[in-house]
Amino acid sequence: MAKSYEPENKLPNMIGSGTKISGNIETNGDIRIDGEIEGNILSKGKVVVGPNGMVKGEINCANSEVSGKIEGKVLVSELLSLKASSNVFGDINTAKLTIEPGAVFTGKCDMGGKGSVSKPAENIKK
Incomplete structure (x- = not known):
């Protein structure tokens, strides 16, 4: 039986x-x-945005640590x-926030629920 290849x-x-x-x-x-x-x-x-890092767009992940700049929605499960x-300039949806x-x-924060990392971000076009 063939196994699907998942790099470790x-x-x-x-x-x-x-x-x-x-x-x-998109990454696993x-x-x-x-x-x-x-x-x-x-x-x-986990998505880490370093001190010199900048993201203009939506981030959808399990965990995130931000030291740089984000312009867009952040969804963290x-x-x-x-x-x-x-x-951070944009709305946040996360289970826990520090x-x-x-x-x-600057934006709206919705927390306590689960973010959505299992399905693709709404704005990602393939």
Whole structure:
């Protein structure tokens, strides 16, 4: 019986500083963004936006840690952590939220329920 191939790579995907991507990203694993993404991100793992990272689009994931800038909706099914250097401009839907002093958040927050990581983000076009 043939098995479906699922890579067991434990290394996160990384978008380095100085890199700019225009388009949607979909991954089963974790991803770290230190560059710029103009598009939507769908991850079954953790999305980390580093201090120099910037995302213009919707993020849909299980967990997220933000130190950089996000312009768009953030849907997190478990824990969203906004670090002191973070700037988030858009609505948040998460089960749990931590915000460090100094973080900037402008938008509506809906928490306590489960975010939707099992289905693709509404705005992702294939």
